[in-house]
Amino acid sequence: MTTATAATGKAAQRAAMGLGWGTFFCGFLPGLLQYRLGQRSRAAVALGTCTLLFFMGWVFVRDRLFGFALLSPDDGGRAAGRFGWVWPTLAKMGLPLTLPELLNLPAHALGSILSFDDSPSGQRLWRLPRRMEDLGGFLTAASGMLAAFWSADGHFGMRWQRDASEQTPPPPCSPALACGLSWLLPGLGHALAGQRGKGLLMGLAVAAVFAIGMVAGEGHAVDRAIAPVWWIGQSLFGGGALFAALITAPIAMGPSFPENLELGTNLCTVAGLMNLVVMVDAFTVAERVSFPLRAAAVAK
């Protein structure tokens, strides 16, 4: 094997590798990856925007967020039996299992420490509706998603620093931007990355499934207060979740649940999960302009 071939093989092998657990965990602190890349102003913007967005929502929801958690600090405790102390302890330390807020770790931890009260009256308050809680819950969740997009931006930057050479073409747009725009409007990221037709098709598919779900649930299929665990999946379609938070969720439900509410809730969650695929694909389409799949195939 010539030296040149060995060097190419080595570069391809490196390109196929991930960036490691250290980089992964750094992604939970908005701006840390940008800071490691030497982009100090971008790091400050990342931390500032994520923190601001979280607290814009937190002023409306505060400790109500514990009621939206995947495992509530008291219910989760009961369900976990003798390990029941884990969830309240984590919540006390600022780490309740609230998704996607958990992705914005520092702001979420601060907000949780400031509002955690596990006394019986405090626990009762987690379950009481608040004014503007739909919008507040959306904004805190959006801060978690924004942190994830900043993290994706940092990961691409780290990869660029490690693998790019002078011949590497730049992506048509930032892969993280393509991903983030697809969160709000499915398909927009693909259009930016150069696959307009496919993006439109995938976006329409997500929007159609979401719309069918909303109609089936008579407008109540996406409501964090009614189905907080399902809402985690639904929030992966940010545009739809925002629409619901502003328009449909604040409308009070009648005396009985809509007949097909569970079908609608399911379909809207499916739409969110479909949009996760669309977001990842938008990121990949933009990324592969610079780092085609060939590199990984060569390494194998």
Next chain:
Amino acid sequence: MNLLLRLLVYVPVLFLIALVVVGQQHVTARETVRDAGRRTVRWLGYTAAIVAVMLAIEFVFID
């Protein structure tokens, strides 16, 4: 009526999910639609097989 509504929802939703799933392997919308159609038919076959197995289990163990 409710079952009919669910069946009417199921097939188009399956096609829409297929559009997103196969879209990852294609570049153009035309290729994606064509492949999604084939994938939907295959998934409908799997669905029919699963329903048949469930009915068989019901017939053997419950009825």
